[in-house]
Amino acid sequence: MLKIKEYVKAESLEQAYELNQKRTNCILGGMLWLKMSNRNVQKAIDLSGLGLDQIEETEDEFRIGCMTTLRELECHEALNEWSDGAVKDAVSDIVGVQFRNLATIGGSIFGRYGFSDVLTVFLAMDSYVELHKGGIIPLHEFAQMKRDNDILVRVIVKKDQKDFVYLSHRNSKTDFPVLTCAVSVDETEGWISVGARPQKAVRMSMTEEVRKKVEQGVCSEEEMKKEAEDISAQIKTDSNMRAGKEYRSHLAKVLIRRSLERLNAKGGDQ
Ligand SMILES: Cc1cc2nc3c(=O)[nH]c(=O)nc-3n(C[C@H](O)[C@H](O)[C@H](O)COP(=O)(O)OP(=O)(O)OC[C@H]3O[C@@H](n4cnc5c(N)ncnc54)[C@H](O)[C@@H]3O)c2cc1C
Numbered sequence: 572m573l574k575i576k577e578y579v580k581a582e583s584l585e586q587a588y589e590l591n592q593k594r595t596n597c598i599l600g601g602m603l604w605l606k607m608s609n610r611n612v613q614k615a616i617d618l619s620g621l622g623l624d625q626i627e628e629t630e631d632e633f634r635i636g637c638m639t640t641l642r643e644l645e646c647h648e649a650l651n652e653w654s655d656g657a658v659k660d661a662v663s664d665i666v667g668v669q670f671r672n673l674a675t676i677g678g679s680i681f682g683r684y685g686f687s688d689v690l691t692v693f694l695a696m697d698s699y700v701e702l703h704k705g706g707i708i709p710l711h712e713f714a715q716m717k718r719d720n721d722i723l724v725r726v727i728v729k730k731d732q733k734d735f736v737y738l739s740h741r742n743s744k745t746d747f748p749v750l751t752c753a754v755s756v757d758e759t760e761g762w763i764s765v766g767a768r769p770q771k772a773v774r775m776s777m778t779e780e781v782r783k784k785v786e787q788g789v790c791s792e793e794e795m796k797k798e799a800e801d802i803s804a805q806i807k808t809d810s811n812m813r814a815g816k817e818y819r820s821h822l823a824k825v826l827i828r829r830s831l832e833r834l835n836a837k838g839g840d841q
Contacts, residue, residue, distance in 0.1 A: 573606050575615045584722060587616050588703045591720050598722060600678025601640065603670065618677070623724065626650060633728040637677025641665060641689070644676060650728075654696070655837075657735035657753060661692035666745050681723045683714055683771050686747045690714060691766035692737050694774045695753035697729040711774050733757040734786075734837050736830040739767070740822050742813060749814045752826035756786050756834050763830070765823050768808045775802050785831055788838025795835060799828035 581587035590596050595613040599605065623636030628649050635644070641662045644650065651659045665671055665688060679689040680700060690710075698710040703722040710726070739751040751766040761782030766772030777785070781798045784790035808819035 573608055573610050573612065575612045577614045578617065579614050580617045580620050582620070584618075584621060584703050584724060587618055587621075588720075588722050590614055590616050591722060594720075598677075598681075600638070600675035600681070601673035602678075603674050604678060604682060604684075618722075623677075631730055633730065635676055635726045635728070637675060637681075637723050637725055639676050640672055641674045641676070641679065642668060642671040644689075645671060653730060654692075655735045657692055657695075657737040657755075660737040661688045661739070661751075661753065664688070664739065664741060664745060664748075676726055677723045680710070680713075680726055681718075683718070685769045685771045686751075686767045687772065688737075688739060688748060688751050688766070691739075691751040691764050691772040692735075692753045693726060693728065694764035694766075694772050695735065695737075695755045695762045696733070697731050697760075699727040699729075701725045701727060714771060731757060731760075733760075734834050736833045738826045738830055740826065747813065750808075750819050750822040750826060752823065752830055754827065754830035754834060756782055756838075758786065761785065763802055763827055765803075765806050765827070768806065768819060768823075769811045769813070770807070770809065773806060775805060777802070781831070784838075785835045786838050788835055788840070790831065790835045790838075792832075795828055795831040798831060799824050802827055 597612045598616045624638040625636050626647050627634040645659045645662045699707050700713045701707050701724045705721050733755040735755045737753045739748045741748050748767040753764045755762050761777030764772045764774040803823040808816045810816045
C-alpha cells in the first residue's frame with residue numbers, strides 16, 4: 572500500500588526539485604502507477620498548480636506540459652491532425668476514459684515503462700524532454716538514461732513534416748500491450764519504434780532506400796516485407812505472462828510490415 576505522510580502543492584519548479592532530492596519524497600503525476608506501489612512517502616509533491624497541464628502549439632513544435640493527461644493528448648485536434656491520429660491510436664486503449672483523465676504524460680514518460688504505448692509513439696517523433704536541471708535532451712537518449720531525481724517539465728515535439736502510423740497488439744482490449752509499434756517517415760528520416768518487447772521501446776532507422784520509396788508511395792510488397800524482417804530481426808524480445816519471445820518477434824515483423832504498407836499507401840499524397 573502507498574502511504575503518504577505530507578502533501579505539498581509546489582509553488583515553483585525549483586521548490587519541487589529541491590523537495591524531490593530527498594529519497595523519501597516523491598513527485599505526483601496522476602498517481603495511478605504510484606498508488607499500486609508499496610511505499611512510504613514522506614512528502615508527496617503536487618505539480619498541478621504550476622500551469623503544466625497545457626499543450627502549446629507554435630509554428631515549429633508542440634510543447635506538452637508534464638501534467639497534461641492522456642485524455643487531453645487523445646482529444647487534442649491539432650496534435651492528432653499533425654500525427655495522422657497516431658497519438659490518439661497510442662493512448663485510446665489504455666484502460667478507460669476515467670483513467671486517461673488522470674494519467675499524465677509526465678508520469679508516463681518519466682517512468683520509462685517497458686509496456687508504454689506513450690513512450691513508443693513519441694519515440695517515433697522528433698521529440699525531446701525538458702528536465703528542470705538536465706535541460707532539453709532527445710527522448711531516445713532520455714529513454715536510455717538511469718532514473719534520477721530530476722523533474723520532467725514538458726515533452727517537446729518538433730513539427731518536422733512526417734507521416735505516422737501507430738499499431739499495437741493486446742490479448743484483450745484495455746490490457747497491457749503485447750507489442751507496440753510506431754513508424755514515421757519524411758524526406759530525411761524513417762523511424763520505427765517497437766515497445767512492450769516486454770522491455771521498453773527502442774527506435775530503429777529504416778534503410779534509406781525503403782524510406783525514400785515509402786515516402787513516395789512506390790515501395791513494393793516484397794521490399795516492405797524484407798525491411799520488416801530485417802528490422803525485427805535486430806529487435807530483442809523476451810517472454811512474460813502475456814506472450815512468448817517468438818510470438819513477440821513474429822508480431823514485430825507483422826506490425827512493422829503493416830505500418831510500412833499504410834505509410835506507402837499514403838506516400839506521395841503531399
Ligand atoms: C492498471 C494500469 C494499466 C496501465 N496500462 C497501460 C497501457 O496499456 N499502456 C500504457 O502506455 N500505459 C499503461 N499504464 C501506465 C499509465 O498510462 C501511466 O503511464 C502511469 O500510470 C504513470 O502515469 P501517472 O500520471 O499516473 O504517474 P504517477 O503514478 O503519478 O507517477 C509515476 C512515476 O513518475 C514520477 N513522476 C510523475 N510525474 C513526474 C514528473 N513530471 N517528473 C518527474 N517524475 C515524475 C512519480 O514520482 C512516479 O515515480 C497503466 C497503468 C496502470 C496503473
